[in-house]
Amino acid sequence: MSLINWIKERLFCDLAIDLGTTNTLVYLKGKGIIVQEPSIVVVDKQTGKVEAVGSRAKQMLGKTPANVLAIKPMRDGVIADFEIAEKMLDYFIRKATNNRGFVLRPRIVIGIPTGITQVERRAVKDVAVRAKASEVYLVEQPMSASVGADLPISEPTGNMIVDVGGGTTDIAVISLSGIVINHSIRVAGNEMDEAIINYIKKKYNLLIGEKTAEQVKIQIGSAYPLSEPVTIDIKGRDLREGIPKTIVVDDQEIREALEDVITTILDAIRTALEKTPPEISADIIDRGIILTGGGSLLKNLDKRVREETQLPVFITEDPLTTVVLGAGKMLDDLDLLKKISLI
Numbered sequence: 469m470s471l472i473n474w475i476k477e478r479l480f481c482d483l484a485i486d487l488g489t490t491n492t493l494v495y496l497k498g499k500g501i502i503v504q505e506p507s508i509v510v511v512d513k514q515t516g517k518v519e520a521v522g523s524r525a526k527q528m529l530g531k532t533p534a535n536v537l538a539i540k541p542m543r544d545g546v547i548a549d550f551e552i553a554e555k556m557l558d559y560f561i562r563k564a565t566n567n568r569g570f571v572l573r574p575r576i577v578i579g580i581p582t583g584i585t586q587v588e589r590r591a592v593k594d595v596a597v598r599a600k601a602s603e604v605y606l607v608e609q610p611m612s613a614s615v616g617a618d619l620p621i622s623e624p625t626g627n628m629i630v631d632v633g634g635g636t637t638d639i640a641v642i643s644l645s646g647i648v649i650n651h652s653i654r655v656a657g658n659e660m661d662e663a664i665i666n667y668i669k670k671k672y673n674l675l676i677g678e679k680t681a682e683q684v685k686i687q688i689g690s691a692y693p694l695s696e697p698v699t700i701d702i703k704g705r706d707l708r709e710g711i712p713k714t715i716v717v718d719d720q721e722i723r724e725a726l727e728d729v730i731t732t733i734l735d736a737i738r739t740a741l742e743k744t745p746p747e748i749s750a751d752i753i754d755r756g757i758i759l760t761g762g763g764s765l766l767k768n769l770d771k772r773v774r775e776e777t778q779l780p781v782f783i784t785e786d787p788l789t790t791v792v793l794g795a796g797k798m799l800d801d802l803d804l805l806k807k808i809s810l811i
Contacts, residue, residue, distance in 0.1 A: 481565045482575040483601075484795030486609070487557070487592065489542045490634025490657060490762060492522075493789060494564040495796035501789060502564040507542045509556050521559045530677040544654040545581035545636035546588040547595060558599040573602035577795040577805065579612040581636040583652025589810060605809040607798065609633070609791050610640030611647060613760045615804075616794030617784045621645055622804075626748030627755060630737060630773075631791065632763030634658050637733050639740040641748055645808055648748060651740040655732045657763040660685050667725030668702060672715050676704035685766070688719045691730045692768035692775070730769070734776050741777065756780030760790040 484495040487507070494503035505522030512519055513535050520528060529538050541553035561574070576596050580589065589606055596604040610629045611621070619627045622645050631638040634657045641649040661681040668674050668681075676684075680702065688698045699718045706713040737757070744752065756779055759770055764787045774781040784790045798805040 482577075482799045483561065483564060484577045484579075484792055484799055485557075485560075485596075486579045486612075486789075486792035486795065487542065488634055488791075489540070489545055489636070491788070492556070492560055493792040494560050495792045495799075496564050497796065497799045500796075501792060503560050504789070505560070507556065508538060508540055509552050510536060510538050511552065513537050518555055518559070521556055526679075529679055543635060545633065545652075546584050547591045550591060550595065554595045554598050557595055561599055561601075573600050575603045575605075575799070576601040577605045577607055577612075577798055577809075579609040579791045579795050580606050580810075581633075581652050582608045582610060582638045582640060582647070582650040583636065583654070605798075605805055607795060607805070607809050608638070608640070608647065608650070610638045610650065611642060611808055612792075612794035612798070613784070613790045614640075614642050614758075614794065615797050616790035616792070617758055617760065619758065625755070626744070626751035627758070628740070628744075628752045629758045629760060630733075630764070632656050632733065632759065632761040632766075632769075634762060637736060637761075637763065639736055641740065641744050641752070643748060643751075645804065648745065649740050649743050651736055651743070653732065653736045655729060655736075656761070657685075659729045660689065660726055660763070660766070663729050664689070664722060664725050667721070668704070668715075668717070669707070671721075672717075673707045674702070674704040674713060674715055675707055676702060680704065684717075684722060685726075688717075689722050689726060690719055690767035690769075691723070691726065691772040693723070694719050694767065726766075730772065733763075734773065737773065737777065752779065756782055758782055758784060760784040760787045762788050 482497040486493040492507045496502045506526040508525040510520040510525040510528050539552050541549040547553045593604045613631050614621045621642050627642045637656045639651045640647045664681040688700050703714045770781045
């Protein structure tokens with residue numbers, strides 16, 4: 469490596485961040501995705517010291533002693549705990565830049581949900597600035613996901629994208645580098661987990677944790693009947709007897725548990741379609757609906773959306789990284805970034 473390139477690498481560490489409710493991803497310009505970890509921080513309540521962040525913190529979820537608290541600083545796509553969010557972001561930035569002590573502070577692009585308020589935008593920006601960013605650009609997640617999915621957003625063609633994240637589902641129709649229609653609901657992957665917890669509690673009097681519910685969702689959760697029935701063992705605490713217990717549930721039961729959440733997401737998609745101008749609706753008939761975000765990985769969600777809308781439905785190649793990859797691409801196209809970023 470030449471001296472000039474070495475200096476550039478040390479000084480210029482532009483970053484793209486998908487600051488998600490469930491996971492935070494950090495893209496380092498020229499390197500790709502460096503960080504992909506849960507948005508969780510474990511803090512000692514007495515001293516305020518951060519004990520763990522990200523993957524290590526998630527391993528502690530539901531297993532911490534009374535003096536240690538596991539905190540999710542993001543809720544429904546926005547910052548719920550400003551101080552902890554700042555510590556988490558600072559940790560991820562340092563990890564992404566390998567604690568290299570760079571001289572120039574990084575330029576950062578952050579993907580945010582479409583439905584957040586001006587105050588909430590300001591909070592995201594302030595956290596990034598306090599975490600040592602020199603410039604902060606906020607880009608709506610559907611727009612960033614569209615860039616990450618290589619959609620022709622600059623052309624006079626309608627593109628519909630549905631980003632089912634952890635805290636929000638963002639739906640947008642994009643044309644000529646702008647959002648024509650956007651609709652955001654605070655119902656997504658986390659609500660699916662909560663629905664499973666409530667269903668198991670109500671039907672079996674069994675209390676399970678968030679991690680267990682997430683695993684059940686990943687392994688046998690679906691939005692449309694599977695080709696073959698599957699079952700899973702679920703371990704939790706019997707609420708009547710107060711002792712550990714294991715039950716067996718099948719995919720049909722979990723589908724029933726998720727039905728209200730899935731219906732809410734489908735209603736939001738229909739609402740966006742109803743508001744879409746006729747000429748762009750014609751484009752969507754040809755181009756279909758693009759699904760992305762971790763929630764889109766729910767088995768057969770694409771089939772369910774296809775059945776409900778009678779439109780072609782496609783899932784991006786890697787739904788978990790589409791937003792941050794799009795934000796990363798914008799680091800190489802500052803004209804586009806400045807055009808579509810929010811003030």
